[in-house]
Amino acid sequence: MTPGETYRLTVNGETNDVPDAWVGESLLHVLRERLGLPGAKNACEQGECGSCSVLVDGDLVCACLVMAASVEGADIRTVEERVDERGLDAVQRAFVDEGAVQCGFCTPGLVMAVRDLLDHDPDPDDLTIREAISGNLCRCTGYGRILAAVDAAKSAEAR
DSSP states (O other), rough: OTEEEEEEEEEEEEEEEEEEEOOTOOHIIIIIIIIIOSSSSSSSSSSOOOOTTETTTOOOOOOOOBGGGGTTEEEEEEEEOOOTTTSSHHHHHHHTTTTTTTSSSHHHHHHHHHHHHHHSSSOHHHHHHHHHHHOOOSSTTTTHHHHHHHHHHHHHOOO
């Protein structure tokens, strides 16, 4: 693929053309700037903060570290996909209800990490929860409200 080519990404179940592509663009850049999906946040650009977490073929990844062209044909899921009739899924609703959003910058990445956790383990213990979110940095909440949100989401999904 050379600059100026078009490739396709499947994001949240929809196929999207990425025209005039440069092979070195990160998935984060393409999601935000080319496809208009600003949920994943651009913070460290080094895979250290988790703010840009998305799912690629079911694996939680930092979109800033993935070249977009390398995931052509993959199933990419972002925080924008996770909605119900009220506009929020159980994890997002729990983050709001428990006050775990504060400034909101880390929230999309945390939501994706928690969603990934609960999809694989609907009843994780405290240590498993802490490990699952350990790659996500939050400077506002002190994690207490985030952990409460995970417990609330876990309970909501158990019903």
